[in-house]
Amino acid sequence: MKTLGYYNGRYGELDEMMIPMNDRVCWFGDGVYDAGPSRNYKIFALDEHIDRFFNSAGLLDIKMPVTKAELKEILQEMVNKMDTGNLFVYYQVTRGSGIRNHAFTEGAGNLWIMLKPAEISDGTQPIRLITLEDTRFLHCNIKTLNLIPSCVATEKAKQAGCQEAVFYRPGGRVTECAHSNVHIIKDGKLVTAPTDNLILPGIARAHLIRMCKKLEIPVSETPYTLEDLFAAEEVIVTSSSNLCLYANEIDGKPVGGKNPELLEKLRKALLDEFYEATK
Incomplete structure (x- = not known):
């Protein structure tokens, strides 16, 4: 696949993915994210990124819908589906879904993932x-x-x-x-x-x-x-x-x-x- 999206267990090309309007990201931007590079189908510094991701969620009292181990497995499975292993690997969790209300919704958050081809700069140009x-x-x-x-x-x-x-x-x-x-x-x-x-x-x-x-x-x-x-x-x-x-x-x-x-x-x-x- 050239690009790949994920939303709570559903997969597809990015331009085919649809998100429910009641996801709190639509009303409040209520969520956190993390991201990093992959090269040769290997995600760089993944443990460090996932630790920061879970810490960001914890600081906002967002309940993660997966464990760290489960997220690592999902991300690697998705990377393996791509046409190239040189990628930008992005993931976010929103607080959940519900009719617009400033007070927090209950339950686990919604997990989004996005993969697209990308290369790391070698840093030689100013x-x-x-x-x-x-x-x-x-x-x-x-x-x-x-x-x-x-x-x-x-x-x-x-x-x-x-x-x-x-x-x-x-x-x-x-x-x-x-x-x-x-x-x-x-x-x-x-x-x-x-x-x-x-x-x-x-x-x-x-x-x-x-x-x-x-x-x-x-x-x-x-x-x-x-x-x-x-x-x-x-x-x-x-x-x-x-x-x-x-x-x-x-x-x-x-x-x-x-x-x-x-x-x-x-x-x-x-x-x-x-x-x-x-x-």
Whole structure:
């Protein structure tokens, strides 16, 4: 199959799938999601993604309709049905179905899955960024379906000829990007925002931190500012779809390019890890 969808046990090509109007996602965006890449029919870092998925659901008191083991089995079965093993593997759970009512529905949630062909970027080409004030709510650590601010920011980045938008809070604290985490190299060490309620604890972020420690590159999980961002030796953007990208321009101003050896060491190590795990 070229694409594949799943809804509570029903399978089909994405353009054939139908969702009941009373699913709470239609009324409230009431749900959480997670996603990651597959290569050669092997889903990368699946346990880490599923752990975060279940944690997001738990933080919103959404009852999962399957166990972690059952979800892993469903996802792998679906990957195996595809024409290619290089995929974007997406899954979400909504709170359930019922006549529109702000109060929670009872019972287990609805499980959605979507697969489509996709390739991981090798990170060799620079990207351009813009900065935008972070007007999202204060639960950014939960991977919810409420993504309107991120969609608006992504469109503004696109209109500016950029690939991502970097969010900042009052006072200039950098949080994350519209759909990525952002980090800097400063004085030869990795500086990344702490995993508080203002950022999503990215899986690729965790792999970046672990790789830095493996390569004996110091890591500081501390808040940093726009001033730090523009003055950084390198600016790194990570996500499950793009494991290690780097920026050379923000708001039309050149950035980074001051520690290319360290950047290349990290990029290569992270891609090698991915290729090894999915060979």
